[in-house]
Amino acid sequence: MSRVDLLHSLRSQLPSPSRRGEIDCDRARRLLDDYLEYRLRKRDRRLFETHIAGCPRCAPWYAHELRARPALEHHLRLALGASVRSVSLSPAAGARITQSAQASVRRGIWLNRAMIAGRLLAGAVSAILLAAGLVYLLNWVWRLPQATTTPAGTGEILSSSQGTQPLPAPAGVAWDGVLEPGELFPGESFAPAQLLVDAPSGQSQPLTYGLLLFEPGLLQTGEAFTTTLLVRNEQDQPFPVSQVNLDIEGPQRSYHFELAVSDPLPAERVSALRITPGSLAEASQERYQVSPDQIIDTPGVYTIRVTLFHAVTVPAP
Amino acid sequence: MARLIASSSVAAQEQVGAALIRRCQQGDELAIEALVQRYQNYVYRLCYLVMRNEQDAEDMTQETFIRACRALPRFEIREGVSFEAWLYRIAVNCCRSRMRRKWYQVVPWQRLGFGERIAANAEDRPERVVLRDEQRGQVLKAIDKLGEKHRLVIILRYYADLSNEEIAQVLNIPSGTVRSRLHTARWRLRELLTAAGLVEEGTEAGPAAQRGGEPLAVGKLGAV
Numbered sequence: 001m002s003r004v005d006l007l008h009s010l011r012s013q014l015p016s017p018s019r020r021g022e023i024d025c026d027r028a029r030r031l032l033d034d035y036l037e038y039r040l041r042k043r044d045r046r047l048f049e050t051h052i053a054g055c056p057r058c059a060p061w062y063a064h065e066l067r068a069r070p071a072l073e074h075h076l077r078l079a080l081g082a083s084v085r086s087v088s089l090s091p092a093a094g095a096r097i098t099q100s101a102q103a104s105v106r107r108g109i110w111l112n113r114a115m116i117a118g119r120l121l122a123g124a125v126s127a128i129l130l131a132a133g134l135v136y137l138l139n140w141v142w143r144l145p146q147a148t149t150t151p152a153g154t155g156e157i158l159s160s161s162q163g164t165q166p167l168p169a170p171a172g173v174a175w176d177g178v179l180e181p182g183e184l185f186p187g188e189s190f191a192p193a194q195l196l197v198d199a200p201s202g203q204s205q206p207l208t209y210g211l212l213l214f215e216p217g218l219l220q221t222g223e224a225f226t227t228t229l230l231v232r233n234e235q236d237q238p239f240p241v242s243q244v245n246l247d248i249e250g251p252q253r254s255y256h257f258e259l260a261v262s263d264p265l266p267a268e269r270v271s272a273l274r275i276t277p278g279s280l281a282e283a284s285q286e287r288y289q290v291s292p293d294q295i296i297d298t299p300g301v302y303t304i305r306v307t308l309f310h311a312v313t314v315p316a317p
Numbered sequence: 318m319a320r321l322i323a324s325s326s327v328a329a330q331e332q333v334g335a336a337l338i339r340r341c342q343q344g345d346e347l348a349i350e351a352l353v354q355r356y357q358n359y360v361y362r363l364c365y366l367v368m369r370n371e372q373d374a375e376d377m378t379q380e381t382f383i384r385a386c387r388a389l390p391r392f393e394i395r396e397g398v399s400f401e402a403w404l405y406r407i408a409v410n411c412c413r414s415r416m417r418r419k420w421y422q423v424v425p426w427q428r429l430g431f432g433e434r435i436a437a438n439a440e441d442r443p444e445r446v447v448l449r450d451e452q453r454g455q456v457l458k459a460i461d462k463l464g465e466k467h468r469l470v471i472i473l474r475y476y477a478d479l480s481n482e483e484i485a486q487v488l489n490i491p492s493g494t495v496r497s498r499l500h501t502a503r504w505r506l507r508e509l510l511t512a513a514g515l516v517e518e519g520t521e522a523g524p525a526a527q528r529g530g531e532p533l534a535v536g537k538l539g540a541v
Contacts, residue, residue, distance in 0.1 A: 109342075
């Protein structure tokens with residue numbers, strides 16, 4: 001017999017395939033439990049009944065099921081029920097269980113209260129964190145750098161700001177080599193000032209302190225000056241610095257310069273950032289129509305503020 | 318009318334049960350005592366059917382009520398959630414965790430002195446009692462031959478009288494799985510009990526098929 005003939009012969013022995021609106025014997029038998037428990041939808045119920053009524057194989061099977069199944073269920077109920085009918089807890093055991101249940105409910109009530117209190121606390125903490133995050137986000141969106149004002153020529157000037165600033169200034173400045181205290185400026189000593197730079201993760205990074213120096217130390221009117229920022233990076237990895245701003249408030253005019261910083265602050269070193277008259281020349285000419293030596297033009301008190309921006313990556317909300 | 322009375326009585330019973338549970342949730346000790354008394358023997362017998370050991374069944378009953386009462390303040394009384402099913406679920410979980418221990422052995426029914434245990438009515442004739450006990454023993458022996466998962470659905474259905482949905486809640490499985498397990502368990506039991514002569518043989522090779530039994534009319538089917 002060829003393979004095709006064999007397949008044909010096997011197929012002819014199978015029940016006829018179900019046509020639309022009919023079910024076959026296998027499906028009818030699978031539906032029996034649901035039919036007897038009134039779980040079939042109206043359409044399936046009708047299909048089942050039509051099939052049983054018209055199928056010479058399934059009709060006797062169904063009739064048998066109607067007799068045998070209740071008998072089986074009856075035997076099961078009787079046997080299981082009878083096997084435990086005389087089994088019951090002793091009064092002493094019942095009392096013990098009641099006592100432990102009462103104690104357990106009391107514990108459960110306390111546990112429930114503790115859980116509610118915990119949830120409230122967690123909710124409050126979440127709300128505070130959310131509010132803090134919102135403030136942080138708004139601050140980042142509006143880019144409000146927090147700057148520290150220092151008197152000219154002294155004090156710590158380094159501060160952090162949130163957010164990544166675009167680099168507006170075409171001409172940038174670079175870290176001027178690696179310095180050690182005392183090497184470049186004999187007689188000057190660092191007064192260590194620990195600075196905490198807020199990181200977006202909420203952990204502060206203790207990394208730097210700064211010193212602002214001016215050359216020459218005593219300015220005369222009409223004299224250009226160089227601002228040198230000494231910064232120590234105490235971390236074992238470079239610290240990303242993207243921009244430095246120089247704000248000068250004089251008795252008559254105020255100046256604002258934004259300069260890009262080309263390299264990160266080297267690790268575990270003191271580095272100098274020099275803002276020379278040359279690096280201010282283009283910006284001061286374009287914006288204020290003055291040359292750097294005209295910035296200090298009248299005697300008086302000048303407040304110079306240097307703000308260092310570090311690049312941060314704000315995690316996606 | 319009888320149906321109406323029955324359903325309203327069930328509803329009333331459910332209301333009483335809900336009120337009792339609410340009082341228990343507030344820590345009312347008398348209510349807890351009433352709740353334990355109401356359900357302790359149901360739980361104990363279920364544990365006994367699963368564990369086959371009185372001491373273990375007692376321990377598991379105690380454990381069930383301890384766990385249930387601890388979780389009771391968080392139990393939500395609402396439609397479609399059965400307290401009995403919830404309690405049975407805890408009981409079944411307690412029994413299962415005990416049975417998972419390596420040393421645990423389920424004692425087969427025949428070793429329990431079954432005939433002595435189900436003491437017959439005084440009016441029953443001794444030979445009938447023996448015959449009936451023997452039949453019941455065979456049924457229990459057949460149930461024993463099922464695997465644990467099939468045995469549990471049979472116990473929950475035919476002893477605890479839970480619906481498929483309630484069994485699904487107890488065992489934490491879909492109700493379709495419950496139906497399938499019940500179907501398989503019933504077929505296996507039928508095979509075993511047919512061999513023992515307690516249940517009629519199947520139709521394919523059995524007497525009904527051989528006699529060419531009359532198909533039932535569709536009209537009659539609806540009344541089943």
